[in-house]
Amino acid sequence: xxxxxxxxxxxxxxxxxxxxxxxxxxxxxxxxxxxxxxxxxxxxxxxxxxxxxxxxxxxxxxxxxxxxxxxxxxxxxxxxxxxxxxxxxxxxxxxxxxxxxxxxxxxxxxxxxxxxxxxxxxxxxxxxxxxxxxxxxxxxxxxxxxxxxx
Numbered sequence: 176x177x178x179x180x181x182x183x184x185x186x187x188x189x190x191x192x193x194x195x196x197x198x199x200x201x202x203x204x205x206x207x208x209x210x211x212x213x214x215x216x217x218x219x220x221x222x223x224x225x226x227x228x229x230x231x232x233x234x235x236x237x238x239x240x241x242x243x244x245x246x247x248x249x250x251x252x253x254x255x256x257x258x259x260x261x262x263x264x265x266x267x268x269x270x271x272x273x274x275x276x277x278x279x280x281x282x283x284x285x286x287x288x289x290x291x292x293x294x295x296x297x298x299x300x301x302x303x304x305x306x307x308x309x310x311x312x313x314x315x316x317x318x319x320x321x322x323x324x325x
Contacts, residue, residue: 188260188309191298195236195267198295201288202229202270209283218285221277225288228270235263260309264299267292 206225212218234240234254241251257266274289302309 187302260303267296
């Protein structure tokens, strides 16, 4: 199944997974960019949270990494709990709320990360409401790719 075929399935969990990858890229880039803010100390804290979110998203959305990266058993268990559409929606919603809270310090580029995290949470929520089962993108290591490595 190609990427085009995956998007044609109209499964919101696929849309959420790819928006999650976009969220990861934005959290990484904007987290680093806002680390160098010399005026607002609290914004630096939100930038660090964005960087941490980036790596959490990476392990949530690319399941293959749990097998090849040396992580603790407790971290693996915590990431594996985020397996349903509703749990993913809740996780992204919490990350989005934290980034939306950065507006209370000052308007910054972290708003872009908050917007994409919100859309990701909405996609996973829509998948859950429609009763669509979570379907991992084959491009990102879903649908049996992880089992081929073992």
